[in-house]
Amino acid sequence: MASLASQCILVMLPKNGNIRGTWSIGSGRFSRSKDCYNNVRRGKDYSRRSGRDGVHSKTRKSIPGGDLQPFDSGKSAFRFLIPTETLRSDPMTAPLVEKEGYLTMWIGDDRRMVMCPCNGGTVMNFVAIHPSHESASDISGQGGWQELGSKERLLQIYKDFAPSVQSILEKADGSKLKVWNLLDMAAVPGFVNTRLAIMGDAAHPFLPHQGQGGGQAIEDAVSLAALLPAGTAVADIPSRLAIYEKCRYERSHKIQEYTRIAGMDLSEMAKLGKKNDMNEYPLQLQARRT
Incomplete structure (x- = not known):
């Protein structure tokens, strides 16, 4: 882009x-x-x-x-690609790619994983967003896009997610697994x-x-x-x-x-009595500015 x-x-x-x-x-x-x-x-x-x-x-x-x-937003992200056919060939993950062209998100209290198609749907792109301190030891310097992440750490961070998600993570190529800190700025x-x-x-x-x-x-x-x-x-x-x-x-x-607002944790939203609803974003934005 x-x-x-x-x-x-x-x-x-x-x-x-x-x-x-x-x-x-x-x-x-x-x-x-x-x-x-x-x-x-x-x-x-x-x-x-x-x-x-x-x-x-x-x-x-x-x-x-x-x-x-820029400063640490509190989150970091693993990123990896998996051929769609690899996911289709596993009964555990095949249902997740039955419908073409869909973005899928699994959301936990303070972490999430996003799956979306790329390269004409032949490859699935995964972004695993999690608390930054949990993968901090993998990131050096300014945390550029070429930092290699630990597959073992990735599996540990998402160990409480559904078996189908863990089956996806097992398929990640550890030699190409990237991780970086998500930076924000005033x-x-x-x-x-x-x-x-x-x-x-x-x-x-x-x-x-x-x-x-x-x-x-x-x-x-x-x-x-x-x-x-x-x-x-x-x-x-x-x-x-x-x-x-x-x-x-x-x-x-x-x-x-x-x-x-879209990236707020479910636990944080719950404390505010809110839910992740795009229709509420203008009201939430107004509240953040007052």
């Missing part, structure tokens, strides 16, 4: 016309031009700079009030500083509970592309970026808050 958003920026914000060039800082293979980076270090003037360098963004520090650090005061704009996780890092992080990054990219077409006068860029901030700030943060 982040790579697609990056392509949107590179393709839809060309260097011709009055826009003399764009400098985009990012973490994907589309995101950093070495020549562009070196030119900026030498002081070359670029019309606009966009920071899409992720949750640990360095660009964000150039936004007023943007020197924020709201940055804004997305723009004159001709600098941040986007994606640099602006609004998302937890995975509604699968909205990639979609919101794409909305950021398309918004910038619409507001800054080729030929935009350099003098107009700050006002155009102010419109970008106005149209994206509240929407992205509202969806971010709904995502936090």
Whole structure:
């Protein structure tokens, strides 16, 4: 998703016309031009700079009030893939993949597991979200996406789940099992500083509970592309970026808050006398803000 958003920026914000060039800082293979980076270090003037360098963004520090650090949300996630045919061949797990195109979730008091199809339904993707302290010993440094998790620990964390779920976990390939800490962050005061704009996780890092992080990054990219077409006068860029901030700030943060609500533990919801009902999210969001 982040790579697609990056392509949107590179393709839809060309260097011709009055826009003399764009400098985009990012973490994907589309995101950093070495020549562009070196030119900026030498002081070359670029019309606009966009920071899409992720949750640990360095660009964000150039936004007023943007020197924020991500923090442990209290949850971490294992992730693994299993061929759908492997699940169909086991009587214990076959009923779980009878219907095509479905997302399935198993929810415990303080942990959950999500299953969804990918690659045309030939592979099932699993995300096992659990209290972060239970897998902390598997995660080092900033907890990137390439940390290998312990299959033994995965089985232990979900030992009280249904036998069919445990049968799924047994099928996980331990050599490819990934685990990472789910990071959250306080709201940055804004997305723009004159001709600098941040986007994606640099602006609004998302937890995975509604699968909205990639979609919101794409909305950021398309918004910038619409507001800054080729030929935009350099003098107009700050006002155009102010419109970008106005149209994206509240929407992205509202969806971010709904995502936090969606990820609340059942035990936490019960203490509040609530249930995980999307129709109640606006009321719960209002209560969180008061």
